[in-house]
Amino acid sequence: MANGMYRIQGEGAFEYLAKAQAQEREGKEVLHFEIGQPDFPTPQNIKDAAYESIENNFTGYVSATGILELKQAIQDEIEQTRGFRPSIEQILILPGAKPGIFFTMLGLVNPGEEVIYPDPGFPTYGSVVKYLNAGDVPIQLKEENEFRLNPNDIEERITDKTKLIILNSPQNPTGSVMTKEEIDKVAEIAEKNNIFLLSDEIYSKMLYEASFHSPAVRDESKERTIILDGFSKSYAMTGWRLGYVVGPEEIIERMGTLMINALSCTTSFVQKAGITALKGTQEPLMKMMKAFLERRNAIVEGLNSIPNFTCLHPQGAFYAFPNIKDTGMNSREIADHILYKAGVCCLPGSAFGEGGEGYLRFSYATSIETIQKAVQQIKDSFE
Template identity: 55%
Template sequence: MKSLANAMSRIPPDECGPFAVLGKATELERQGKKILHFEIGQPDYKSPEHISKAAIDAIKDGYTGYVGTSGIYDFKEAIQDEIETTRGYRPNLDQILVVPGGNTGIFLAMASVLNPGDEVIYPNPSFPTYALAAHYLDAKHAFVPAKEKNDFRLSPADIIERITDKTKLIVINSPQNPTGAVTKKAELEEIAAIAEEKDIFIFSDEIYSKMLYDEKHYSCSVQDSAKERTILLDGMAKAYAMTGWRLGYLVAPKEIINKMCQFVVTSYSCVPPFIQKAGIAALKGDQTFIQKNMTVFRKRRDAIVKGLNSLPNVSCVTPQGAFYAFPNITKTGMSSIDLADRILQETGVACLPGPAFGECGEGFLRFSYSTSLEIIDEAIEKMRIFLETI
């Protein structure tokens, strides 16, 4: 058998990421062990009824064929309205591309601007797809440590230190996975100004833009209205509990969108129109359920942070967005991977080791607290008993 493409060999195996841990947890469940799931980052409630109904009605009405590559007009118009309302500018239709989920959007954005040897700056720890896409594209990494002492927010000063004449792209994720950090408006404005001065593209992953507690969301794409150097990603997965629908969108300079569309034509062709109809219902329908759900998430956040901080040799900063807690476990004396595995095997609590999100994640664990208060309390107590024995 001939060797595979070199690009494929640059993608490391997923040994401790969400789906790897889910696989281990599922096998333990199959063997009869009770598992408390904190590993997968998705809401624990169903997609709102009006969204599901819109898709079902669209299927019944015959919206099951091919459509334009960049997205159907009505959904792109709804995205225009959404961006104008939430970010303060109205992108043109030719600045919008509908994509099948955030991961696809990340790859398209990075593939559209990076050549082999170009440098990409991104936070570490961070969502793994940024690094994986850069590896595949043979781009060079110049990650910025997301520091606990800074509540894991990106530091403009740290970004400046890593810029070279080969820097092509800066990746921003706020609110952030895995830490729940929310980069402040002044920091984002400074990063946008740095990118403009140095002529560097920005990729702003804002998939958790509606999932904040006390902060107000700000997008650095406001700096150029996504017409010159900013590529914005958002979607339906998290706030609308539509992870399995695979629906998101990119807003970017039209030249970049055009190039992305050329790639899309020969890959997945288009996002199914009935799914886009559901997206319209999501953006144009009642939004009050989001704040109701965030009230629930706030209670869960407060409970898990208090609980984690009560555990022996564990400390946890309070996240300001999303639904992740990222506790420091360095005082336990164990590596993140070993501790996460022992917690799973001995207590049945499934969480992720920090290195699943990059080398700077060592010394931390990630808990997705999209579960009930009762399960959070049970998990804390199980971990307390375990940690008191090591």
């Protein structure tokens, strides 16, 4: 087997889901907080658009880079939310956002070149870096900075081998949201050092008190900045697999060639549904975020009521990231305790990198009643 196959890693979410399902097969009830998936149905108008496309036999191959109508909808979306209008040639439609992470690194990073990314962070970042035999440069997110990536920490780690910086704001697993000043500073650092910048903006529509800012406004994704976004979270379309990247035309053209060789194209009728998601009513998203705000407040209050737990208010996404260092257990030990003793499945912070040790991640994509029940069961498990 190729050496790279031993370097690539899985995700802790699926490991703990399997553990929880094993408990359920034994007849035990488990309350689920491990998977980062909205518990809302895909909005009906989006489903209807897919049904109509299937009925109209729009089910064959389409352009590897995406259908024109969806690219035009993304042009409108980027102009409205980021303040600039990319060319059609700057846009690549993908089956989910994850291929955008993989294709970006595969297309930009050579073995031995370095990638800077947040720690704790989405596991795919580090996994692909290791798979490519590139230099692994995780930057620890600090609780005293509300888990926002500090541009000064990035600048200190830049070398002549640095090829790519990855940002994720709003962030998984912490729910942090970088300020405009921080985002602008990272974009400035990337420009000054001639480094590519991948901005993972999959949670850009999922904000509470904070505001969203993209580093792409600096170069309009024409020189070094690549926007990664998708439909899974904001439109409850995780299983549909639809995402996109916006970047420099030459890079997008080469990534399109990767798309041809690896996946042929993104599912045709799913792309039609994506057009409706962007251009149709946003009322389901607004209702979902209103519910997530109520749940965020409930889970943060609940977690802070558990002895030896402390939790900040996340500013985006739908994850709480409590500090459990005072329990005397490490992240995996306490995640296992909570699963087997309390019947609550969450994730150890260490599943998101060494910087996540001492924390847990709770995905509050569940009802307030389930949140309150889980908090009480966790409390009871420590008595």
